[in-house]
Amino acid sequence: MTTVLEVRGLKTQFFTQDGVVQAVNGISYDLNEGETLGIVGESGCGKSVSVMSLMRLIPMPPGKIVGGEALFEGVDLMKISDDEMRSVRGNKIAMIFQDPMTSLNPVLTIGRQVGEALELHMGMSKSEARQRTIELLEMVGIPSAADRVDDYPHQFSGGMRQRVMIAMGLSCNPQILIADEPTTALDVTIQAQIVDLVKKLRDEIGMAIIWITHDLGVVAGLADRVAVMYAGFFVEEAGVKDLYGDPRHPYTIGLLGSLPRLDAERGRRLVSIEGLPPDLIALPEGCPFYARCNYRIDRCETENPPLRLVAPNHRVACWIDVTTAQPTR
Amino acid sequence: MSDNNILLDVQDLKMYFPITQGLIIQRHVGDIKAVDGISFSIKKGETLGLVGESGCGKSTTGRAILQLYRPTGGHVFFKGDDLTKLKGEALRRKRRQMQMIFQDPYASLNPRMTVGNIISEPLEVHNIYRTKAERQERVQELLRVVGLNPYFVNRYPHEFSGGQRQRIGVARALAVNPEFIVCDEPISALDVSIQAQIINLLEDLQAEFNLTYLFIAHDLSVVRHISDRVAVMYLGKLAELADRDELYNNPLHPYTQALLSAVPIPDPVIEEKRQRIILEGDVPSPANPPTGCNFSTRCPRVMDICKEVDPEFRDLGGDHWVACHLY
Known part of the structure; x- marks a missing residue:
């Protein structure tokens, strides 16, 4: 099995007025090709910060990646320039976020937002990107995608928005998909739809996944x-x-x-x-x-x-x- | 009601929120039917779990029962008195016997009041103790009951963690010695390890003070743990209501079946073998519910009749109530 990502001693801190918040304290792991790694923990345990650090999305200041490396395709993501990072982010490593309500831009159509990465990373023309966007929306199960591509985020429900986020994340065929609590804001029947979709796409596309969650139930069936x-x-x-x-x-x-x-026996404390x-x-x-x-x-x-x-x-x-x-x- | 054990009896409760149009002259153009004719009862000392997805009307039900919203229709009998008919002082006196614990421990405590003032406020409102010293003693006792240090009495809410704040919310609800507490998603905002602390506390308090709970939640595992009977709500109506074990072992309504199959179980071996019923689509808008059965747009077992006739919510025997044409 090939390792696609090697994280070594990753350490992130936030320098605040009250003191230094030691959010991530030297974590190391390997992610293999096509593998799904679940990272579980309670709020404030640093699980989101750890992947935001990988993507170099930590607001600096106050945040700072104070140590460690993350080897991806032979380069250390912690050392490359911002420009080089930008060509990796959203392209070879994509991310979907927790809150589908706030992670889409409300004043741009769905088509523009999904197509942006295609134009930027894949060098597609506007019309090619639009065509591919419609295919992607169909792939994530959005009905009558050709019509809905011109809709705005508020015209979509929470579950549908998360599908759009997934379409966006998968648009450039990433090798790694980082999912930061993608189902936490959703109802349980919609969560089941999304988990089902991600499993299906993983089997088709074969990307590795890092799935961040506080829910031990969700990762049990996925990771x-x-x-x-x-x-x-x-x-x-x-x-x-x-x-x-x-x-x-x-x-x-x-x-x-x-x-x-x-499935527990009754009356258990x-x-x-x-x-x-x-x-x-x-x-x-x-x-x-x-x-x-x-x-x-x-x-x-x-x-x-x-x-x-x-x-x-x-x-x-x-x-x-x-x-x-x-x-x- | 003939049965003396029934503490709360809800009959055909309706709560509509009007949709208006126009700036100066507000024309009434429709209704959000948040709760659309539900009936159930709760026995003394029992916990009734009310589950459903967001927007199904479960919180509105809790608030309409306590008359925090005045219901559009129906009756709420609490120990035989119809709360929907009571007003002013009479209603306020009744409120002493029914309290509420809210979902968000960050928003439900006044940040400018000390913990002591927050907990003693209901005591003052209902004039329960004559002197301040008596009230203070009661506050300290309540803090101890919910597992907080009585020395915290002069602290402010921001000095506490989410779990501790929820304990303060519980203490405030207990202050007036209520018989009935509506717990509106009391643990959804808390972390897993803290959730267990609050669930255990609620169970202990119920045993100690013989409390009756309406436990509102979206998490079916939690509801199964704490409830005696469970009601499943969908788009303003009850889909199914039964004894806890009966509902979880023998769910009849297709919505209940799908909901139960969607809940992940923290065990990879079981998860591997489980068959999920994946529901298509989203919940329709309560402003414009489908005709016939409100679940007909997503039901995997939908029949022609379901799109025309709204199924009656009826007892199939053994106190197992279902609203479905399949039975």
């Missing part, structure tokens, strides 16, 4: 591999079946336990994770999950565990082995 993020760190990364079937980090275990499930995630301005010296962890030992307070391999393709950042250890509180 090949899942990484769990907490306070800017990857705390666990594994194949999707291992992560759900054999979670090894206390945070992952807690997250899975706190979900009410459609939810296992909540007490407390709150740490303040990213004042990260603790040791493990970021220390304060909320049920398995913590003294070492966790002073030393932050690195990601280490605990089983084939299964990395965990934890000093203890939850398969043998007993909860310490």
Whole structure:
């Protein structure tokens, strides 16, 4: 399997009046060709910032990518010039955003917005771009696309707008599609439509996907591999079946336990994770999950565990082995 | 009502919002039929889950029950009194027995009031304690009940996280010792690990104070966890209502079936084998609902009759109510 993207030690910080927000704290991963990687975490854990950094879309200042590299086709995306980055972004690496209501320009027609990337990156003429736009809209399941290409975003529903965003993202046949919570703003039946569509397009086009979400349910049916993020760190990364079937980090275990499930037995009390995630301005010296962890030992307070391999393709950042250890509180 | 156990009985509740045109002379040109004739009842101590997608009218239902909107039609009997007929002081006295917990813990607390003032306001409004000291004592007790430190009483909402703010919202609702609480998506704005904390809190409080909940949510897994009975709403009408296990194990309405199949289960092994019913299209506008059954435009099992006749919401036996021509 070929690796299309290698991220090494990516670190992003925001320099604010209150202090330095350590949003992403050195994450490393590989993305293989045609693979879907899910990045799961709660709000503020740095999952969006981590991919925005990859795309160099972090507002600077206050943000700054303070370290790390991201190798794509032999070049480090963190080092290339803005012009070179612009030819990658939207072309070989495309992104779709969470909120289909605000990520389209309300005063431009759908056709203009989807066609823009085609003219810019593929060198198409206006009429070629329009023709291709109609094909793309048909591909993402927009009925009577030839008529709707001249409509404005407000004439589309939320689910339809997200389809337009996907058409836009796929317009230049990207090798990597980054999806930042693309279904969070949508209803569950519409979410099912979108997930279904992305799966279908992935099988047809074969792009690699990074799917960011807070919903452990969505990635279970979609991802090949899942990484769990907490306070800017990857705390666990594994194949999707291992992560759900054999979670090894206390945070992952807690997250899975706190979900009410459609298929759970009745009367089960939810296992909540007490407390709150740490303040990213004042990260603790040791493990970021220390304060909320049920398995913590003294070492966790002073030393932050690195990601280490605990089983084939299964990395965990934890000093203890939850398969043998007993909860310490 | 003959059944003494019924706390709330909603009959043919309608809530229309007028659409007007014209600047000076406002002509009435149509209605948004947010809630269009729904009936159900809630027993004492029970949790009724009300699920549906955004815009289906579930929040409007909650507000119309509490008379925060005056319903366009229908009746809401609370312990035998028709709330839609009550006004002024009589209604205000009733409100002491029914409270609401809101969705957005960021918007539902006044940023200029301290936590203590927020929680004691309903106590003052309803004149429950004579002295300030008594009120303060009650506020501290409430903070303890919802799992907050009583020392927080003089802090402002911005000093709290989302989960803690939602606890303040719960404390405010509990302040007047209500019997009935409308929980309007109380956990949708919260993170997964915090959601579980609030769900557990609501369950504990229900057991301790014998509360009755109308739990409004769009998340079917959460509703299944907390509810005794579940009602499914679509475009202003109830599609199905049944006991929780009955509804989830034996959904009859095609919409309920599609909704349940669309919910992702956090288990890749199960997800691999699941068959999804993918609904085509979007929800129609409540200003212009389709004729006949309101689900007929998206229903995978639509028949000719569905496009003409609106199916009656009826009991198929065992308290399993469905509005569908298939049965």
